[in-house]
Amino acid sequence: MREVAVIGIGQTKIDEHWDKSLRDLAGDAALSALMDSGLEKVAALYVGNMMSGSANRQQHLGAYIADWIGLRGVEAIRLEAACSSGAASFRTAVMAVASGEVDSALVVGVEKMTDSPLQEVTAALATAADADWEAGQGLSFVALNALIMKRYMHEYGWEKEHFAPFAVNAHTNAIHNPFARFHEPTTIESYLKAPMINDPINLMDASPVGDGAAAAVLVPVESFRNPAHHKIVKVAASAAATDTIAIHHRKDPLFLRAAYNSGKKAYGQAGLKPSDINLFELHDAFSIMAALSLEANGFAERGQGPRLALDNEILPTGRIPIATRGGLKARGHPVGATGMYQIVEVVQQLRGEAFGTQVENARFGMSQNIGGSGSNIITHIFQLI
């Protein structure tokens, strides 16, 4: 199996892009990544997207985007794993390049959500849950996470205010990221005053939807022969695992088993332990998911995720920086694109290009993308070489 490197990255700002279509957004990110890589063509395209079938009445994004960006004719497919579609497309590309079947690949995560009425977006997001046993009972995605958060607070004795540092860190970091949706700082006071969406989740616990695309170019490490290029980032680990799709089927709904399993595999592949990781772009779709992710991946004890945040260990200067470019909370969460934003941001950090929130001496960066209520979790570790 060949080792795989990321040699190009690109992204668009996350926003309500009224002036750009789905293909415009995908094209902007893809062409930026290609330009950054120095390649003019690649052999295959992998598109991560969750909801273009309903939100844009357009599926078949492989052929659609290949055609648009000057890659007409290349192999091209779309991957879907709900909100983990971005990392799923990246992992598929990693395997294609590693296998020897494909010598260079472009991965694009794209989502254009704001053209649809919000109730349609909510319905589309609920297709990540179990249609019969969750969505069919009227549970939206926020409601599912609210149940988890409520139980967690009960179980471990945390109060609402203890989750504030997740939002504060994300919004503070996003100020320095030109591609982030929000550039407004927030405070504990404004966190506590934020309107309640679904008790105990308030507006500052939840990540915003948005339109955006992020992309990367992959080649085998062995074939990369461009000394003029900036630092090369190797894919040190790529792993995925699932859990029950419905939360009520889990013995322990407060443990992200798929995060633990895919994280464990990834640590094993890279020969690393949690303390070796210099930054962690985790899936903070809701504050509770940030806490649970820190715990499942070995950065905090069970029930102690908020402790890490309260101790400032999640800041860019802390023990395990998270959401360094704003995270899902403040950079934004265009669902099928998010996994690729996380990967692009880890690569930026390892290259030393994370202006304003650069993690010093970052050598190993981890990204983890969650689909559904923790039912599909994909972990990557990147290494500067």
Place this chain on the structure above:
Amino acid sequence: MREVAVIGIGQTKIDEHWDKSLRDLAGDAALSALMDSGLEKVAALYVGNMMSGSANRQQHLGAYIADWIGLRGVEAIRLEAACSSGAASFRTAVMAVASGEVDSALVVGVEKMTDSPLQEVTAALATAADADWEAGQGLSFVALNALIMKRYMHEYGWEKEHFAPFAVNAHTNAIHNPFARFHEPTTIESYLKAPMINDPINLMDASPVGDGAAAAVLVPVESFRNPAHHKIVKVAASAAATDTIAIHHRKDPLFLRAAYNSGKKAYGQAGLKPSDINLFELHDAFSIMAALSLEANGFAERGQGPRLALDNEILPTGRIPIATRGGLKARGHPVGATGMYQIVEVVQQLRGEAFGTQVENARFGMSQNIGGSGSNIITHIFQLI
């Protein structure tokens, strides 16, 4: 890169399955394939599906189906490439196993279309075309194919009746396939009397929608050590190519360039030429697509696809048998599952299990799955070893 073998296959009948949900169907095919393979577990699941987001209000089929069939925890994603989603999922699994990342994989193509009102199915099918420049102009998928067929008849001088043998062959073969949607023979007379849908496409030129699932189990050839097992079928070639998503962007809309390109790659990988292929499960969603597929893959000269059919060369006893188990026309076309039905049928033929329509001495079989109006085409060649 490791060689890959198919060691298990399974399928459901294609029908209006009012008593079975999406997961029931996928589960039936998947568990049949697992049982056939002799394996109890696999390391990864790849699901091919086009429209469950709209037709069943359920996406995230990787985690959803893994959970249902006793594979809770394994890596699992969904692939979408419109009507070529089935073969796209198979090719992704081939690369995963070939790369060494995954030691055994289950592939399931599934679609449950008949729960939705027909106008919604038509709208969902149109998401395979270009939303802005084709579907947005009111062109349904049948309309797009009707334009191609009309031009083809004009260009090469064929009459309506010359396309009848495609339907007659498909329906005759389907009688012997218990999994086929239709078991009624048809004749040239009934073909000519069939109601017109979209001139020149009549009911007997078009494949029916339906509910169904088909599955296969893949392992590396090198690791397969079960002498009690029935014949092993190797994946001799796997290749994919795209074309413009909109037909009007093609210089020659009567040539399936992506079929030619992926077919050429596949012949190269397998070291074969068209005359070596013993049967060809092609994508006869419409009669015109059968004709164009025969031409693009080197079985007929340009414009001469119908000739092959009129000369009976497409029958199980002919030079290049097609639709040997009924094809899309009579076995049925549950869009995202179709590519997997084609592959399962080729494996049946190579194993000598194609009761009633067995192609004698079948050693090499080819399947080709088309997404959109020829915009995404995936070709596999299988070999009995």
